[in-house]
Every structure is written in C-alpha cells, then in structure tokens.
Amino acid sequence: MINVIIAGAAGRMGQRIGYMVSQHPELNYAAAFEAAGSPSIGRDPGEMGGWGSAGVRIEEGLEAVIDKGDVVIDFTFHAATMGFAKIAAAHKTAMVIGTTGLSAENLDELKTLSVDFPCVQAPNMAVGVNVLFKLAEKTASILGDDYNIEIVELHHNKKKDAPSGTALKLAEMAASGVNRNLAEVGVYERNGIIGERTMEEIGVQTVRGGDIVGEHTIYFCGPGERIEITHRAHSRDNFAQGAAKAAAWVAGKEPGLYTMFDVLGLQDL
Numbered sequence: 001m002i003n004v005i006i007a008g009a010a011g012r013m014g015q016r017i018g019y020m021v022s023q024h025p026e027l028n029y030a031a032a033f034e035a036a037g038s039p040s041i042g043r044d045p046g047e048m049g050g051w052g053s054a055g056v057r058i059e060e061g062l063e064a065v066i067d068k069g070d071v072v073i074d075f076t077f078h079a080a081t082m083g084f085a086k087i088a089a090a091h092k093t094a095m096v097i098g099t100t101g102l103s104a105e106n107l108d109e110l111k112t113l114s115v116d117f118p119c120v121q122a123p124n125m126a127v128g129v130n131v132l133f134k135l136a137e138k139t140a141s142i143l144g145d146d147y148n149i150e151i152v153e154l155h156h157n158k159k160k161d162a163p164s165g166t167a168l169k170l171a172e173m174a175a176s177g178v179n180r181n182l183a184e185v186g187v188y189e190r191n192g193i194i195g196e197r198t199m200e201e202i203g204v205q206t207v208r209g210g211d212i213v214g215e216h217t218i219y220f221c222g223p224g225e226r227i228e229i230t231h232r233a234h235s236r237d238n239f240a241q242g243a244a245k246a247a248a249w250v251a252g253k254e255p256g257l258y259t260m261f262d263v264l265g266l267q268d269l
C-alpha cells in the first residue's frame with residue numbers, strides 16, 4: 001500500500017480527498033495535518049467529513065508527520081505550499097500539489113526542487129478539465145488569429161485567488177495554440193473607456209458567488225459566429241479522485257515535475 005499524508009485535511013478539498021484516498025485500492029490514509037493552532041487538531045478527518053473514521057487524527061504541521069507517508073497531497077494555500085515542497089524534497093517524499101495561486105517564481109522554484117523528489121502539480125485534477133485544456137489549444141490553433149479568445153470562470157464566495165488556476169492554464173493553452181505569450185496578451189480586467197479590443201488579447205474574467213463549485217468557459221468569437229466550450233464541476237469529487245489517482249501514479253516515480261497530462265496519458269494529444 002502507498003501511505004498518503006493529507007495537508008489541509010479539514011479543508012473543503014482535504015475532506016473529499018481523504019474520502020477518495022480511503023476508497024482507493026492502492027492507497028492508505030496514513031496521516032493528516034493542519035497548521036498549528038487549527039481547531040481541527042486532534043480530530044478524525046473522516047468524522048469531520050461525515051464519511052466515517054479515517055483511522056488517523058489531524059496533527060500539527062508537516063514536520064510532525066513526514067516520516068509516516070510515501071506521498072503528500074497538498075490542497076491548502078499558496079503561501080504554505082512552497083514550505084511543504086521544501087520539506088518533501090528534503091525527505092525525498094513524493095508530492096501532489098493542487099493548490100492554486102502559485103506565482104511564476106514559485107513554479108520555477110518547484111522545478112528546481114523537483115530534482116530531489118517526484119511531484120505532480122496541476123491547477124485542476126478533473127479529467128474533463130484536462131481534456132478541455134487540450135481542446136482549447138487545438139481549437140485556438142485551428143481557428144487562428146481571426147477569432148477573439150475570452151475565458152470566464154465562476155467559483156464560490158470562499159475562493160481566495162483570482163482568476164482561478166484553471167482559467168490561467170486555459171488561457172496559457174489557448175495562447176500556445178496561436179503562438180502568443182500570455183504574459184504579453186492576457187487582460188484580466190476591463191473598466192471605463194478602454195478603447196476597442198485588440199485582436200491579440202486574451203481576456204480572463206472572474207465571477208464569485210454562493211456555493212458554485214467551479215465553472216470555466218472558453219469563447220472563440222469570430223465573424224458571424226462563436227464557439228463556447230464549458231466545463232462544469234457538479235461536486236469536488238472529480239478533483240479529489242484526480243488527486244488520489246495522481247498520488248497512486250507519482251509514488252515511486254523518478255524525481256521530476258509532472259502534470260495531470262502525464263498522470264492521465266494526455267501529454268501527446
């Protein structure tokens with residue numbers, strides 16, 4: 001069995017990942033942790049999540065549990081994630097990172113750290129979204145420069161980062177399809193007398209409200225027609241299943257930085 005440590009085990013994703021890990025034939029829920037001072041310390045994450053006993057109690061910090069597992073699954077907060085990655089790299093323990101809001105510098109640092117440990121990092125672990133990433137790149141490359149590319153994402157009112165990591169990755173995939181650099185053409189807000197839209201820009205807009213789990217639409221708007229491709233998450237279970245699948249896949253792999261395309265075999269599509 002592969003022993004799994006869950007970071008942020010009491011969180012929205014941490015609880016569903018715990019359930020998926022407990023159901024997975026190759027995975028064992030070995031340890032759980034939250035930050036020092038969390039009211040969840042000492043509690044059973046399964047009981048908190050309403051799915052039974054996880055057989056573990058939530059401990060304080062990754063250092064307390066790192067020797068108990070083969071892989072750490074992290075869906076927490078960007079400011080914490082890099083610290084966890086340094087500890088996992090030092091112990092050569094595999095990691096699955098779903099936390100969004102990581103900066104370009106964080107991702108560079110992760111690449112450097114990954115010479116010491118295998119790590120899957122992806123802003124969205126749902127199968128459907130990873131297919132959507134590929135469709136976005138392919139559709140952009142087929143339609144070319146005559147179609148304006150816009151992305152709209154909707155999430156719940158507790159989400160801390162914007163735009164979503166998924167929307168940014170979608171924009172990056174579409175930009176790659178038309179050979180543009182997102183850092184040069186990304187537009188994240190519009191307000192006031194902004195003038196006509198340029199052909200190159202790729203717009204990314206954010207909606208926050210209620211308990212929306214996650215919805216992403218990419219628009220290709222051309223002369224007299226448009227294509228809209230939408231992914232809607234009905235629950236967090238598809239993300240959590242993806243995280244469990246990634247944990248089973250990455251444990252024992254060679255050191256390196258991997259994505260869900262590697263886990264799902266979509267790399268060459």
Ligand SMILES: NC(=O)C1=CN([C@@H]2O[C@H](COP(=O)(O)OP(=O)(O)OC[C@H]3O[C@@H](n4cnc5c(N)ncnc54)[C@H](OP(=O)(O)O)[C@@H]3O)[C@@H](O)[C@H]2O)C=CC1
Pocket residue numbers: 007008009010011012013014033034035036038061075076077078080097098099100101122123124125126161165239
């Ligand atoms: N890749 C993917 O497929 C998906 C990614 N996400 C991403 O996952 C992340 C978490 O989302 P969600 O579960 O909704 O958020 P939550 O806030 O519900 O959960 C995060 C958990 O991490 C805990 N946490 C924060 N800092 C630390 C720390 N230093 N040490 C240990 N635990 C810590 C939080 O504790 P506290 O509340 O005390 O701060 C909380 O319990 C976000 O970045 C989100 O965008 C979400 C869904 C899918």
Ligand SMILES: O=C(O)C1=N[C@H](C(=O)O)C[C@H](O)C1
Pocket residue numbers: 100123124155159160163164165166167213214215
């Ligand atoms: O915070 C969330 O909830 C989600 N975050 C991820 C993101 O930022 O892309 C993925 C998913 O859409 C849910």
